[in-house]
Amino acid sequence: MNHSSFFRMTVSVAVLGVSGIAQCVAAESTPPTAREVPARVLPVPDTVSPQMQKIIGTPLSPTWNVYPKTPEEWKAQVAKTADAAVRGLPAMRAALKVSIEPMTIDGVKAFMLTPAVIPPQNRNRLLIHVHGGCYVNGPGESGTSEATMMAGFGGFKVLSVDYRMPPDHPFPAALDDAMTVWKAAQKMAPAKNMGIIGSSAGGGLTLAVVLKAKMDKLPLPGAIAPGTPMSDLTGAGDSFHTNAMVDNVLIAYGASCDARAAMYANGRDLKDPLLSPVYGDMSGFPPTILNTGTRDLLLSNTVRVHRKLRQAGVEAALYVHEGQAHGGWYRDYTAPESKETFEEIGRFFDKHLGR
Amino acid sequence: MNHSSFFRMTVSVAVLGVSGIAQCVAAESTPPTAREVPARVLPVPDTVSPQMQKIIGTPLSPTWNVYPKTPEEWKAQVAKTADAAVRGLPAMRAALKVSIEPMTIDGVKAFMLTPAVIPPQNRNRLLIHVHGGCYVNGPGESGTSEATMMAGFGGFKVLSVDYRMPPDHPFPAALDDAMTVWKAAQKMAPAKNMGIIGSSAGGGLTLAVVLKAKMDKLPLPGAIAPGTPMSDLTGAGDSFHTNAMVDNVLIAYGASCDARAAMYANGRDLKDPLLSPVYGDMSGFPPTILNTGTRDLLLSNTVRVHRKLRQAGVEAALYVHEGQAHGGWYRDYTAPESKETFEEIGRFFDKHLGR
Numbered sequence: 001m002n003h004s005s006f007f008r009m010t011v012s013v014a015v016l017g018v019s020g021i022a023q024c025v026a027a028e029s030t031p032p033t034a035r036e037v038p039a040r041v042l043p044v045p046d047t048v049s050p051q052m053q054k055i056i057g058t059p060l061s062p063t064w065n066v067y068p069k070t071p072e073e074w075k076a077q078v079a080k081t082a083d084a085a086v087r088g089l090p091a092m093r094a095a096l097k098v099s100i101e102p103m104t105i106d107g108v109k110a111f112m113l114t115p116a117v118i119p120p121q122n123r124n125r126l127l128i129h130v131h132g133g134c135y136v137n138g139p140g141e142s143g144t145s146e147a148t149m150m151a152g153f154g155g156f157k158v159l160s161v162d163y164r165m166p167p168d169h170p171f172p173a174a175l176d177d178a179m180t181v182w183k184a185a186q187k188m189a190p191a192k193n194m195g196i197i198g199s200s201a202g203g204g205l206t207l208a209v210v211l212k213a214k215m216d217k218l219p220l221p222g223a224i225a226p227g228t229p230m231s232d233l234t235g236a237g238d239s240f241h242t243n244a245m246v247d248n249v250l251i252a253y254g255a256s257c258d259a260r261a262a263m264y265a266n267g268r269d270l271k272d273p274l275l276s277p278v279y280g281d282m283s284g285f286p287p288t289i290l291n292t293g294t295r296d297l298l299l300s301n302t303v304r305v306h307r308k309l310r311q312a313g314v315e316a317a318l319y320v321h322e323g324q325a326h327g328g329w330y331r332d333y334t335a336p337e338s339k340e341t342f343e344e345i346g347r348f349f350d351k352h353l354g355r
Numbered sequence: 356m357n358h359s360s361f362f363r364m365t366v367s368v369a370v371l372g373v374s375g376i377a378q379c380v381a382a383e384s385t386p387p388t389a390r391e392v393p394a395r396v397l398p399v400p401d402t403v404s405p406q407m408q409k410i411i412g413t414p415l416s417p418t419w420n421v422y423p424k425t426p427e428e429w430k431a432q433v434a435k436t437a438d439a440a441v442r443g444l445p446a447m448r449a450a451l452k453v454s455i456e457p458m459t460i461d462g463v464k465a466f467m468l469t470p471a472v473i474p475p476q477n478r479n480r481l482l483i484h485v486h487g488g489c490y491v492n493g494p495g496e497s498g499t500s501e502a503t504m505m506a507g508f509g510g511f512k513v514l515s516v517d518y519r520m521p522p523d524h525p526f527p528a529a530l531d532d533a534m535t536v537w538k539a540a541q542k543m544a545p546a547k548n549m550g551i552i553g554s555s556a557g558g559g560l561t562l563a564v565v566l567k568a569k570m571d572k573l574p575l576p577g578a579i580a581p582g583t584p585m586s587d588l589t590g591a592g593d594s595f596h597t598n599a600m601v602d603n604v605l606i607a608y609g610a611s612c613d614a615r616a617a618m619y620a621n622g623r624d625l626k627d628p629l630l631s632p633v634y635g636d637m638s639g640f641p642p643t644i645l646n647t648g649t650r651d652l653l654l655s656n657t658v659r660v661h662r663k664l665r666q667a668g669v670e671a672a673l674y675v676h677e678g679q680a681h682g683g684w685y686r687d688y689t690a691p692e693s694k695e696t697f698e699e700i701g702r703f704f705d706k707h708l709g710r
Contacts (some may be wrong), residue, residue: 032412057387323593
């Protein structure tokens with residue numbers, strides 16, 4: 001939008017409720033009210049790379065609000081999306097010089113992503129990865145994209161958990177599988193040499209694993225990197241409103257991602273900290289690096305976790321990426337923003353993990 | 356907005372340009388396009404304190420787009436706003452146990468804010484404060500509110516610069532005055548024991564002072580705290596669009612604040628780093644703590660500075676406050692978010708300043 005057109009448009013700043021415009025003068029004495037923001041045009045920002053412009057400028061799918069309703073429809077949609085994702089992975093692994101090895105760890109499927117060169121300081125370190133996909137998408141190899149970037153850009157071995165998912169396996173299957181791998185990983189490296197990373201549902205799971213490890217008196221990792229975590233499934237958080245329709249990935253609260261999360265929750269109270277970790281006790285958490293974007297529907301979910309961690313005295317670093325919607329930094333490994341973000345996460349792990 | 360009404364509303368996700376809906380399938384091969392977001396209702400978030408709800412829920416002024424056009428009208432508006440601000444200051448100083456002393460430093464007016472109790476580690480430290488007000492508002496005592504909170508919540512002596520402003524004194528008067536005080540302050544404390552803090556225009560000035568000190572080979576402060584900095588007067592930055600009409604303080608790019616900034620710039624190239632510090636060379640900057648809010652029109656201006664600092668290898672911490680528009684954390688000293696934020700800034704200064 002150019003600025004003159006902005007001011008020409010008919011701005012209907014409706015003050016909802018009965019008190020109307022007079023509130024502006026009497027704001028001190030009246031309760032705060034909801035208000036309407038007018039329709040706006042969002043240009044593609046010129047403050048990001050061409051690759052990121054393409055990601056940010058991708059129009060909403062015309063079917064964003066049409067999604068599967070039955071388990072069979074969900075499975076077909078998940079398989080189709082996974083097939084498309086898997087097709088791009090060999091080229092990325094080749095470019096980032098990362099190899100992949102499927103394995104089974106105490107009955108849980110997983111993939112080990114190993115970079116061609118592991119710097120000396122990372123040889124006794126291991127990262128555990130829990131993928132995103134709103135707790136329903138990303139099965140098998142299709143869930144290893146973020147883990148591959150972390151391995152390649154950061155120079156870490158990354159063990160990506162191929163956890164069980166709905167429709168067949170609701171909560172707590174995913175968390176159980178992640179915990180099984182975390183326990184088994186104690187034989188692979190000292191806990192303090194290990195980090196946990198994951199974004200979106202994987203960010204929620206990263207936080208849930210630490211909460212569960214605390215409950216079960218297990219060793220905690222040396223650092224964690226939850227990206228744009230689904231930390232609050234209840235719909236609380238201001239950016240569910242301010243970034244509704246602005247985020248071209250999640251689009252709005254109550255859309256497809258939350259339908260998938262509901263399948264995962266399977267009727268359980270959404271305020272359970274193992275489903276919505278922002279309600280958990282974060283005291284004693286390891287150092288945490290959080291990533292989100294200015295257009296992210298989960299911007300508030302991320303900054304609220306940051307605040308909770310700081311209130312608990314935990315070292316916590318926040319990165320908010322210009323113009324990016326939900327998880328923009330792991331959509332295209334050729335975007336300079338992707339490399340920069342995973343290098344930043346790598347430096348954070350390097351600073352905080354044992355060797 | 357409740358979720359059912361959200362999905363009932365007629366969502367006009369207009370894909371602007373000629374290619375239309377077909378782009379969703381062919382997104383890889385077509386250039387990214389602007390898109391329209393529909394009008395939305397923003398509820399007052401329930402994830403912040405009651406005091407912050409009142410600040411966030413304040414309706415836009417019905418005259419937000421009507422502002423002075425002549426120097427005389429500006430002076431009258433500035434004086435009226437200043438008078439109102441000054442009336443609230445004695446109560447805040449009493450509550451926070453901070454005293455104020457006007458002074459003149461090498462010809463520049465200033466105020467020293469001194470807390471009743473200065474903890475031992477802060478006795479040889481000093482913070483320099485440059486107030487906000489879009490380079491035009493906040494003369495005299497009216498510009499000392501943020502400095503008072505920093506002194507009271509952080510336990511620091513704070514020297515607030517009452518710099519000259521337009522209409523009478525455009526660029527570089529404000530920067531010159533801040534530099535005069537920074538030079539004079541070298542006799543008050545070692546540079547490494549001093550920090551610089553300021554928000555909005557004061558955030559821009561904080562960054563400009565460090566850029567100018569680098570140019571002039573002056574000592575640099577030990578740490579700085581630019582809040583929601585006016586780091587880019589050119590209008591670049593995605594949140595100028597995504598948070599337009601969402602931020603109830605600045606409201607939109609090109610509105611009153613930018614009219615004031617234009618008086619300050621006085622025809623100078625807005626990309627000059629001393630006016631728009633995001634375009635400056637930030638290598639060698641001291642550790643920096645940045646604050647902004649999820650509804651802040653300058654969210655992008657803030658996170659872009661964070662990214663530039665990190666690219667230059669500078670230690671930089673970012674805090675993004677839930678639901679807050681421009682500078683929400685220094686509007687009401689009784690809000691728990693205000694105390695928390697200034698305590699966080701204080702801890703950052705304590706970590707990085709010499710003693």
